[in-house]
Amino acid sequence: MTVKLIDNKITFKDVPDSYWAAEAITFAASRELFLGTGQGVFIPGESMSRAMFFTVLARLDDVETEGGANWYTKAQNWSVTAGISDGSAPDAAITREQLITLLPGTPTTCNKRQR
Template sequence: MKKNPYISFIVVIFLLFSNLIFNYGKAEAKNSFKDVPTNYWAADEIDYLSSKGIISGFNDGSFKPGQYITRGQAAIMLTKALSLSTKNRPNPNLKDVSTRSPYFQSVSALADENIIDDLIKDGYYYPGQLLTRGEMAAILAKSYGLGGTSTEKYIDVPDYYWSYEYIQSLAANHITTGFSDKTFRPNQPLTRAEFSVFLSRIMDSKFRSVGNRTVYLDNGIEVMNFQSGSSQNSYSSAYADPYYTVESNTGEKYKNYLTMHISSFADAG
């Protein structure tokens, strides 16, 4: 029997479209570093930043995703992510960032752009100090001009907290999810993997915790991995199932009931 070329063409198009739908928002990790396997929760984001030259590993081929990131290291990464020129920037005259410092150019550029104002105290930037989640929220929100207020409220971030508005902006733009106990933990330091995830989410909406992809809390706990059907270029899913999460730092186990409804093919981020 002779095959109908029109039907074959329709089948091919359908398969390609189905693959697009069910892999929407998923980046392909290429295992750039020996200690970041492809199934690591932040592998896609780390590979994304590595491919853009924003992050790099160590001489032994590792990335050390669990190592905490310093303010100086964050300044370098952010300057690269923003493609900021470091030429002819005024010297901020910081007492702990001399012209010979490896962080001088990046810190000077960010200071000139008024991005790190909240992190400078009495003429000190403290480049070797660990970057906290609250500080991360401030520099990312200011770097990308984020605004907005989220309905999500964190019990450890009152409205008078210094970075409250920045944290709200990240939540409103689906950059942060917080933790399952309704905390944000603004004074907790960030790992290299966590900072990579936040930066990737803000640079490319496909990494944000919305849409047809796995949803993670800020510490890499998988909340759910949902799929959706498609019809007339749209998808719609709703869930109200109990799930358990275990905090990686305390070992506490929480039971939660997640209700989620997602509709439309457009990225909600």
């Protein structure tokens, strides 16, 4: 297995060090799994959409997610091709139940980034 090391600390204006999930958010962002919503903002209280979930998994598999008709097109297409999802309702909030249902479909050969 190839492990790609990426560690470039990213901070967000709306995630102070005292925030309960700050360490986890910084960890994921520094590995380019989460990039926030732009302009140094993360919006930690917002629900995760299906599109956000597809994008995180695609980035975990080292898929280039930039470009396409919108910000999530490449990740959405990847999730369909990988058999993770049918790609429907990308703007809908993803539930915990859906996360648990979709995760087993994640390819076991992902080019996983260091945990």
